[in-house]
Amino acid sequence: MSDWKAGSDARLPLYQRLREEIMDRIASGEWPPGEPIPTESELTRRYNIAVGTVRRAIDTLVNEGLLERSQGRGTFVRRPDFDASFFRFFRQVNAEGEASVPDSRILSASLQTPPPVASKALGLAHDASCICLERLRTLEDGSLLTEKIWLPAARFSGLLKVPLEEFDNLLYPFYEARFGQRIGSARETLTIASADAITSDTLGIALNDPVVVIERTALGYDQTPLEYRCSMGAAATFRYQIEIS
Amino acid sequence: MSDWKAGSDARLPLYQRLREEIMDRIASGEWPPGEPIPTESELTRRYNIAVGTVRRAIDTLVNEGLLERSQGRGTFVRRPDFDASFFRFFRQVNAEGEASVPDSRILSASLQTPPPVASKALGLAHDASCICLERLRTLEDGSLLTEKIWLPAARFSGLLKVPLEEFDNLLYPFYEARFGQRIGSARETLTIASADAITSDTLGIALNDPVVVIERTALGYDQTPLEYRCSMGAAATFRYQIEIS
DNA sequence: TAGTGGTCTAGACCACCTA
DNA sequence: AGGTGGTCTAGACCACTAA
Secondary structure (H helix, E strand, O other): OOOHHHHOOOOOOHHHHHHHHHHHHHHOOOOOOOOEOOOHHHHHHHHOOOHHHHHHHHHHHHHOOOEEEEOOOEEEEOOOOHHHHHHHHOOEOOOOOOOOOOEEEEEEEEEEOOOHHHHHHOOOOOOOOEEEEEEEEEOOOOOEEEEEEEEEHHHHOOHHHOOHHHOOOOHHHHHHHHHOOOEEEEEEEEEEEEOOHHHHHHHOOOOOOEEEEEEEEEEEOOOOEEEEEEEEEEHHHOEEEEEEO | OOOHHHHOOOOOOHHHHHHHHHHHHHHOOOOOOOOEOOOHHHHHHHHOOOHHHHHHHHHHHHHOOOEEEEOOOEEEEOOOOHHHHHHHHOOEOOOOOOOOOOEEEEEEEEEEOOOHHHHHHOOOOOOOOEEEEEEEEEOOOOOEEEEEEEEEHHHHOOHHHOOHHHOOOOHHHHHHHHHOOOEEEEEEEEEEEEOOHHHHHHHOOOOOOEEEEEEEEEEEOOOOEEEEEEEEEEHHHOEEEEEEO
């Protein structure tokens, strides 16, 4: 309790060192998601810090979304919210502005040499081979989305042995549960193109009908590229929503 | 100094009431951008509150981006950052993924009864009249965007007297500088449609060519709807980018 | 009723900036 | 040197929750 600051820079403010200390406990699993962390007064005693300082450390972590306070009950480690992680990355909505879970089906999974745009996005050599998933998504209103997804083979070893039926509807929680790969952010670029023969066939539209092309590079919390995907859907039924703040 | 809380709900915590008080002073222009607000100890004296409480009120406003602290100098009202406010709300990019300032020209400004979608977005009665701007934007690569913008007349009084040439390329800083209306967030919905006669003519494309329709509702920091706009551009040259985190 | 977080106070010392 | 914000302490009372 006296040398707990050893790990971090002693020049840092107390509350920041406590913040790191708490984050370490969470990361190590000592304080698991859904469980309360020690009370403020317990932390006060344990680390010999004033309440105000403890509160400040906790405040920052609450702001960052790692902790949740509940008056009268305690302060809890936030359990990663699959819904949230879904709605965070899912931008397509129906006419009422609501998003809902699309059905999805993996058509194939194989090892391939990705196109340059994918290997570049993933930060791999141009001739490195990747896992490629082909996927068809059915949205609530019946519209379709066809996707190609490239994953760095090194981080998803064993994925090709997973039976196609065992893939989850939502891939990011699946990546996390099976391979420990957690998506933290993504960049999407949206363009319009016209459907080639294969795409128009898959989507059930006419040749050269406009399609929306969404290219996404998804990164881990340490900014490592973990996934590149390209999705295409019929432009006519497409609706995309974002909040800017 | 004793009954300053009159305007707000006495049941609210002190620091929240002080926060509103400060926001009012900023909004009224009493504490202008770039200038320091009174020091913490001055606020302590003036409102007869403890320093900690004052600091907490200021903390929240710093988090919201309205104030800026500078150790040893004071706490300042943040001067709106033109670049930031531009790149924050501008999502269209060129093929290299870079955004650049588009030229824009206001074609007309008039008082009109808005379509239901606009009055609903602005939270106005269906027969309330609004200021309507028509605007043409030229992007870096030569592509065009035609926009209709609806503003609640009450908050932008005098706008119709502004000569069209005096409108800024970027409207949000213009709103802020001239009318004290500060945009804090926005929601955009993106769909694809086909060009009608007027649109295809304006954009220089063929009738029924696909166009991108971007509907945006922009809100102030207090969540009041301040602007509704609908932008249309040729789908072929369209490129939209977002970061999700 | 006991314990939790939510709010608030009234000090203290420090690092930094301006003059 | 004097004033500013940055950090930290050591209490107090309240509202809420659970047993």
